[in-house]
Amino acid sequence: MRKxxxxxxxxxxxxxxxxxLQLWAAHGLALYGEPKYPPGFTHFEYVNPDAPRGGSITLSxxxxxDKLNPFTLKGIAAIGLDQLVFESLATSxxxxxxxxxxxxxxxxxxxxxxxxxxxxxxxxxxxxxxxxVTAADVKYSFDTLRSKLASPVFRTYWAxxxxxxxxxxxxxxxxxxxxxxELFMVIATQLPVFSKKWGMExxxxxxxxxxxxxxxxxxxxxxxxxxxLGRNISYRRNPDYWGKDIPARRGTFNFDRVTFRYYADEFSxxxxxxxxxxxxxxxxxxxxxxxxxxxxxxxxxxxxxxxxPNSNSQGMQCFVFNIRRDKFKDWRVRRAIAxxxxxxxxxxxxxxxxxxxxxxxxxxxxxxxxxxxxxxxLKLLEPYRAQLSPxxxxxxxxxxxxxxPHSLRDNLREARALLAEAGWAFRDGALRNAQGEAFEFxxxxxxxxxxxxxxxxxxxxxxxxxxxxxxxxxxxxxxKRVDDYDxxxxxxxxxxxxxxxNELMLRFASAAADEKGADNFIGLKDPVVDALIHRVxxxxxxxxxxxxxxxxxxxxxxxxxxxxxxxxxxHRVSFKSTLAHPATLPLYYQSLDWMLMSWWVKQxxxxx
Numbered sequence: 001m002r003k004x005x006x007x008x009x010x011x012x013x014x015x016x017x018x019x020x021l022q023l024w025a026a027h028g029l030a031l032y033g034e035p036k037y038p039p040g041f042t043h044f045e046y047v048n049p050d051a052p053r054g055g056s057i058t059l060s061x062x063x064x065x066d067k068l069n070p071f072t073l074k075g076i077a078a079i080g081l082d083q084l085v086f087e088s089l090a091t092s093x094x095x096x097x098x099x100x101x102x103x104x105x106x107x108x109x110x111x112x113x114x115x116x117x118x119x120x121x122x123x124x125x126x127x128x129x130x131x132x133v134t135a136a137d138v139k140y141s142f143d144t145l146r147s148k149l150a151s152p153v154f155r156t157y158w159a160x161x162x163x164x165x166x167x168x169x170x171x172x173x174x175x176x177x178x179x180x181x182e183l184f185m186v187i188a189t190q191l192p193v194f195s196k197k198w199g200m201e202x203x204x205x206x207x208x209x210x211x212x213x214x215x216x217x218x219x220x221x222x223x224x225x226x227x228x229l230g231r232n233i234s235y236r237r238n239p240d241y242w243g244k245d246i247p248a249r250r251g252t253f254n255f256d257r258v259t260f261r262y263y264a265d266e267f268s269x270x271x272x273x274x275x276x277x278x279x280x281x282x283x284x285x286x287x288x289x290x291x292x293x294x295x296x297x298x299x300x301x302x303x304x305x306x307x308x309p310n311s312n313s314q315g316m317q318c319f320v321f322n323i324r325r326d327k328f329k330d331w332r333v334r335r336a337i338a339x340x341x342x343x344x345x346x347x348x349x350x351x352x353x354x355x356x357x358x359x360x361x362x363x364x365x366x367x368x369x370x371x372x373x374x375x376x377x378l379k380l381l382e383p384y385r386a387q388l389s390p391x392x393x394x395x396x397x398x399x400x401x402x403x404x405p406h407s408l409r410d411n412l413r414e415a416r417a418l419l420a421e422a423g424w425a426f427r428d429g430a431l432r433n434a435q436g437e438a439f440e441f442x443x444x445x446x447x448x449x450x451x452x453x454x455x456x457x458x459x460x461x462x463x464x465x466x467x468x469x470x471x472x473x474x475x476x477x478x479x480k481r482v483d484d485y486d487x488x489x490x491x492x493x494x495x496x497x498x499x500x501x502n503e504l505m506l507r508f509a510s511a512a513a514d515e516k517g518a519d520n521f522i523g524l525k526d527p528v529v530d531a532l533i534h535r536v537x538x539x540x541x542x543x544x545x546x547x548x549x550x551x552x553x554x555x556x557x558x559x560x561x562x563x564x565x566x567x568x569x570x571h572r573v574s575f576k577s578t579l580a581h582p583a584t585l586p587l588y589y590q591s592l593d594w595m596l597m598s599w600w601v602k603q604x605x606x607x608x
Contacts (some may be wrong), residue, residue: 009078010051012479015291022473023118025107025108025109026039026107026108026109026110027039027040027041027101027102027106027107027108027247028090028100028101028102028108029090029099029100029107029108029110029184029185029188030096030098030099030100031097031098031099031182032098032541032542034100035093035096035099035100036093036095036096036099037093037099037101037247038150040246041247041281042253042375042508043247043250044089044093044094044095044247044248044251044586045095045584046095046415046582046584046585046586046598047250047252047582047597047598048251048253048582048593048598048600049250050251050373051249051251051254051344051582051598052254052600052601052602052603053237053254053255053256053600054210054254054255054256054366054600054601055255055256055257055578055600055601055608056255056256056257056258056259056601057255057257057258057259057261057279057280057474057579057601058259058260058261058277058278058279058600059158059258059260059261059278059279059592060248060260060261060262060263060269060272060277060278060281061079061260061261061262061263061272061342062262062263062264062265062266062269062447062475063076063262063263063264063474063475063523064230064474064476065078065229065230065233065262066212066214066229066230066474066476067107067213067214068212068214068215068216068224068227069152069208069211069216069235070082070086070192070212070278071145071150071192071208071214072149072150072151072208072209072211072212073150073151073152073156073209073228073483074209075212075476075479075518076476076479076500078227078233078260078474079233079260080222080233080235080258080260080596081224082192083220083593083596083597084221084235084596085216085218085220085223085224085235085254086188086192086193086194086218086219086220087103087104087105087192087193087218087219087220087243088186088188088190088191088192088193088216089102089103089104089105089108089119089138089188089189089191090102090103090108090185090188090248091102091103091189091192091248092189093401093567093586093599094586094587094588094589094594095586095587096588097499097588098182098185098186098498098499098585100188100189101247101248102119102122102246103122103243103246103248104119104121104122104133104138104193104243104495105119105120105121105122105188106120106121106122106123107119107120108120108188110184111178112591113174113178114176114178114181114183114184115175115178116173116174116175116176116182117174117176117183117184117187117188117420118167118171118172118173118174119138119171119173120136120170120171120208121133121134121135121138121170121171121172121175121189121268122242122243122246123170124242124243124245125219125242126219126240127194127195127217127219128216128217128218128219128220128238129195129196129197129225130215130240131195131197131217133219133490134169134170135166135167135168135169135170135171135172136166136169136174136196137173137193137194137195137196137555138164138172138191138193139165139166140196141191141193141194142158142161142164142174142191143164143191144208145158145191145192146161147208148157149207149208149209150209152515152517152518153173153506153515153517153518153519156505156509156511156512156516156518157186157190157502157503157504157506158186158187159181159505159506159511160176160177160180160183161174161175161176161177161183161187161536162175162176162177163175166213170229170269170424170550172174174187179534179537179538180502180537180538181501181503181537181538182499182502183537183538185501186501186502192218192539193219194216194218195217195218195448197217198211198214198216198217198218199211199214206439207450207593208256209404209591210457213227213229215335219242219243219247220238220241221237221238221241221243221244221252221253222235222236222237222238222253222258223235223236223237223238225257226259226330230262231261232259232260232261232262233259233260234258234259234260235256235257235258235259236256236257237253237255237256238545241321247352247362250368251598252326252597253581253596253597253600254598254599254601255395255596255599255600255601258596259264259366261277261278263587265447265448266272266285266288266447266449267351268450269281270288270292273574274292274297276576277577278572279575279576279579279593280535280571280573280579281573281574281575282572282590282591282592283572283573283574284385284447284449286350286351286352286354286355286568287350287351287352287452289352289354289572290352290354291576293305301577302576302577303361303572303574303576303577304575304576304577305569305574306573306574307570307572307573308568308571308585308591309570309585310363310568310570310575311364311570311587311588312496312498312588312589312590313362313363313364313365313496313497313498313588314358314363314364314496314567315361315362315363315493315494315495315496315497316358316360316361316362316363316493316494316562316564316565317358317491317492317493317494317564317565317566317567318491318493318494318562318563318564318565319341319457319489319490319491319520320360320489320490320491320492320561320562321334321489321522321560321561321562321563322487322488322489322490322521322522322523323335323522323523323561324485324523325441325488327439327441327488328441328488330422331389331559331560332419332421332422333416333419333422333424333522334559334560334561335415335418335560336414336415336416336418336419336422336464337415337461337563338399338400338455338467338504338560338563339411339412339414339415339418340412340415340460340461340463340464341400341457341468341563342402342408342411342456342457343357343399343400343401343461343566344401344403344458345402345408346453346456347566349456350453350456354568355566355567355568356566356567356568356569357399357401357564357565358564358565358566358567359396359398359399359564359568360553360557361494361552361553361556361557362496362549362553363496363567364567365495365496365498366396366546367500367545367546367549367550367553368550369396369550369551369553369554369557370396370550371395371396372393372394372395372586373392373393373513373550373551373554374545374547374550377394377547377550377554380532380535380547380548380551381393381551381555382552384528384531386510387527387528388528388555388558389558389559391558392554392555392558396554396557397557397558397560399564401564408460412460412463412464412510415464415522416464419431419464420601424439425454426448426464426465429465430465430467431464431465431466432465438467439465439466439467440466440467440468441466441467441468441469441488441489442469442470442471442487443469443470443471443488443489443490443491444470444471444473444478444482444487444488444489444490445470445471445472445473445478445483445490445491446472446473446474446475446478447472448472450470450491451470452469454470455470458470466562468489472523480520483516483517485516485521485523490521491565492521492539494507494519497584498520498588499545500536500545500549500552500558501536501537502507503519504533504536504537505533505537505554506518506519506520507519507520507521508520508522508524508526508529508533508556509524509529509530509533510524510525510526510529510530512591513525522561522562522571524559524561526555526559529552529555529556532548532551532552532555533552533600535548535551535552536548536549536552571591573591573595575595578601578602579595579599579600579601579602580593580599580600580601580602581595581598581599581600582598586598
């Protein structure tokens with residue numbers, strides 16, 4: 001144990017923290033094993049530590065925004081605040097599945113039984129107003145975000161955190177439910193720290209949910225500079241940023257100014273990009289990628305079009321059934337509707353064969369369930385056999401396919417049989433239940449891009465007597481309706497995690513089903529799912545995590561709660577030739593986040 005580690009451990013014991021003597025203080029922590037980067041590391045391998053700083057970059061966003069506080073339920077926060085303005089105690093690296101390294105925290109101490117994690121703050125850490133970041137600020141941020149004035153997401157996510165204790169001006173301990181193996185990482189990387197002075201007027205603090213347009217006082221590398229509400233927002237690099245030379249920040253955040261411009265729809269955004277209004281774009285739509293990234297600027301090399309490798313967990317993008325609705329409570333109905341989606345036709349006719357179907361809630365990872373349950377999975381599942389569908393114990397039912405020998409006609413025939421079993425019959429021009437109510441539902445969307453995907457799906461549903469319609473709303477109304485669970489079906493991406501963990505509580509746990517603003521869009525309340533999530537959180541090894549995650553995946557897939565979509569095996573990006581990026585790419589990244597963190601403007605080119 002290094003001298004500082006010994007001193008820190010002794011200090012904590014002397015402060016009466018009730019932690020065991022067998023402590024170790026570290027620059028970084030790993031969920032399993034050891035972090036990749038050793039003590040004394042200077043920078044992450046996927047950044048250029050000598051990247052030139054300067055210039056500006058302009059980016060794009062769809063929709064609008066109406067607040068500068070990302071942590072309350074009501075409204076839409078400006079993009080960029082989380083990554084550029086606020087910081088957490090630690091950050092994960094982009095080339096490991098589950099390791100963290102200190103940012104605001106200079107040292108971290110994890111109790112051997114994971115019943116607590118203690119952070120010693122960096123002595124140089126400062127807020128944008130020049131005040132030192134203290135342990136009291138960290139506790140204030142934690143307590144505020146767990147209160148009813150903040151988004152309920154935090155209360156659900158941190159449900160197993162017993163509390164926070166300030167030990168001295170620079171030291172804070174979080175007491176944890178020891179069974180939750182990754183909770184220390186959740187607290188370290190997902191607790192944004194802000195000053196008590198944020199939202200204070202004439203010495204009086206506003207209630208947190210009334211902090212809307214007040215400029216954040218936080219410790220990140222950028223400051224909010226110019227605000228054109230709902231249309232544009234600009235950030236400028238803080239010339240006094242305290243952390244520019246710490247290992248986790250060296251070579252990062254190299255632009256002097258970052259501006260986001262908001263556009264009403266995809267068409268106007270792409271046209272604006274081709275006209276040179278902004279500098280970088282990640283393209284989600286296959287049609288756009290195939291048809292719109294060409295012309296003189298691409299031919300001259302002014303604009304670059306490229307595909308970068310994508311090793312991320314793909315999670316599950318899908319149509320989500322809201323099973324709070326009576327019409328969707330029967331799994332046979334959900335499966336019948338899923339049988340009407342012809343992915344193979346869509347991939348040929350709409351997507352230029354760019355996509356692969358999602359088979360799992362943990363797509364593109366080894367946590368995905370396949371085939372029949374293993375002996376280890378069965379050991380977890382057997383105690384719940386009476387509560388589970390027999391389908392759980394069979395081979396995983398794949399998403400419907402029309403690849404030969406299958407066909408849409410056969411799928412619709414199967415769908416009709418399932419609907420009949422569930423009590424639906426075709427009469428008077430529509431599929432009706434015993435009460436004579438016609439089967440119809442709405443797919444709520446926040447962009448017209450999805451209309452072309454819903455349309456062929458709806459045409460196939462018409463053949464079953466089901467009337468499905470797309471409803472496109474603006475971003476504000478969409479968010480309100482989704483927060484209130486006021487929809488029949490939505491499109492959602494349950495984003496992938498390289499190691500499944502606490503995000504599962506937000507997405508699938510019963511406690512989140514009635515919590516406004518949580519991510520349980522399905523409305524799932526299943527004690528078996530709750531038990532399996534708990535098992536995922538309390539495992540002691542990667543092997544146990546694999547088994548528990550696959551068992552959970554198997555149960556979720558058997559429930560037919562979603563209609564799986566598809567994923568792309570590459571990041572489709574285009575950018576101006578004035579930008580440069582490190583030669584070494586990270587393994588796990590979202591292209592926009594990586595670009596903001598690691599890219600720079602080429603020397604001699606000031607950027608736009």
